[in-house]
Amino acid sequence: MIKSVLRTLAVLSIAALTLGACSSAEDTNAPASGVTLTFGDQVKGLQVLAEASDAFAGADYGIEWAQFQGAAPLFEAVKGGSVDTGYAADLPTLQAISAGVPIKSVAAFKSDGNGNVIIAREGSGVNSVADLKGKTVTVSSAKGSIAEYLLVRALEEAGLSYSDVTVQYLLPTDAQAAFVSGNIDVWATFGIFGNIGLSRGGTLLVDGTDGRTTGIGILSATDAALADPAKKTALTDAIARLDKAVQWGQEHPDLWAQAIAKANNTPVETAEVLVQQGNKSTTALTPDVVADIQVVADTMNGVGSLQPNVDVAATSDPSVYPVR
CATH class of the missing domain: 3.40.190.10 (Periplasmic binding protein-like II)
Known part of the structure; x- marks a missing residue:
C-alpha cells in the first residue's frame, strides 16, 4: 500500500507539471446572464472541491477555471488580464500586490498550515x-x-x-x-x-503549524472585475458557494478525497493526505484577519523580500464577502 501511494505521488507531480505548463480553462456552467468569472487556481485544488460539492449548481453566471502550478504564473495571468479572480496563499498575494498587479483581497480561507x-x-x-x-x-x-x-x-x-x-x-x-x-x-x-x-x-x-505560517489563503479579484457591477455581484455569490463547498469538504472528507483521486487518477490513500492539508473554513477580511496578514507583510519587508511593503487594509475589499 505504501509503495502504491509513493508511486502515485510521482504521478501527481507529472500532472502538476502538465497543468502548470500553460493555463487551461474549463466551463463549469454556461453563462446565463452573459457574465463569466475566470478563476485562477493551482493544480485544481479549488476546482475539484467546487465540482465535487456541486457548488455552482444553478448559478446564473458562468465559471471558468484556469490552472497553474504555482502562484507566480497565476498572477502573471492576472496581470495580463486573462483571470478575474485568483486563489493563493497570503504572501504570494502580497508579493503580487507589491509588484503592482491590480488586485484587491476579497476573502480568506483557513487551513492548519501543515502543507x-x-x-x-x-x-x-x-x-x-x-x-x-x-x-x-x-x-x-x-x-x-x-x-x-x-x-x-x-x-x-x-x-x-x-x-x-x-x-x-x-x-x-x-x-x-x-x-x-x-x-x-x-x-x-x-x-x-x-x-x-x-x-x-x-x-x-x-x-507551517504552531504559528509559523498563518494558514491563510487569499481569494483576490482584479480591479477591473470589482469595477464591473455584474461581476462583483457574481463574485459575492461565488464566495458564498465556495464557503459551502469548504463546509461540505469538512463534512464529507471521504467524498472529497474520492474526487481528488478521480481527478488525478490516484488512489484515495494519497488524496486523503491532500484533504488533511486542505482548507477548513472561509472568513471575511475582518480586522483580526487583516492584522495577521499585515504581520506577514511586515516580516517579509523587514528581511527585504517584500519591497515595497503592502498596506493590507488599503488593498482589501471586505464588502465583497457575502453578508451572513
Whole structure:
C-alpha cells in the first residue's frame, strides 16, 4: 500500500507539471446572464472541491477555471488580464500586490498550515533548522512564496537570521526534479510537492503549524472585475458557494478525497493526505484577519523580500464577502 501511494505521488507531480505548463480553462456552467468569472487556481485544488460539492449548481453566471502550478504564473495571468479572480496563499498575494498587479483581497480561507514544509535530502547532513546556517535553501516557487515565509519564521525560531542562508528560487516541478536527483539538499515548498519530496527520501525539518505560517489563503479579484457591477455581484455569490463547498469538504472528507483521486487518477490513500492539508473554513477580511496578514507583510519587508511593503487594509475589499 505504501509503495502504491509513493508511486502515485510521482504521478501527481507529472500532472502538476502538465497543468502548470500553460493555463487551461474549463466551463463549469454556461453563462446565463452573459457574465463569466475566470478563476485562477493551482493544480485544481479549488476546482475539484467546487465540482465535487456541486457548488455552482444553478448559478446564473458562468465559471471558468484556469490552472497553474504555482502562484507566480497565476498572477502573471492576472496581470495580463486573462483571470478575474485568483486563489493563493497570503504572501504570494502580497508579493503580487507589491509588484503592482491590480488586485484587491476579497476573502480568506483557513487551513492548519501543515502543507507548508522545509525538507532536507537524506545524507545532506542537515538534520534540523539550526543546521541551515551557511547552507543554500531552494524555495518554491518564486520570491514571495509562502514557503519563503516559513523559512524566515523557522530561522527566527532557531536563532538564525535570513542572511545566514542563501536562497534560490525554482518552480515546484523543477525543484522536485533537482531534489530527487540530489542536486539540491534543502527545499522549502508546499502541498503535494512537499509530500513527494518526503516520499523520495526527504526528511521533514519543520512545517507551517504552531504559528509559523498563518494558514491563510487569499481569494483576490482584479480591479477591473470589482469595477464591473455584474461581476462583483457574481463574485459575492461565488464566495458564498465556495464557503459551502469548504463546509461540505469538512463534512464529507471521504467524498472529497474520492474526487481528488478521480481527478488525478490516484488512489484515495494519497488524496486523503491532500484533504488533511486542505482548507477548513472561509472568513471575511475582518480586522483580526487583516492584522495577521499585515504581520506577514511586515516580516517579509523587514528581511527585504517584500519591497515595497503592502498596506493590507488599503488593498482589501471586505464588502465583497457575502453578508451572513
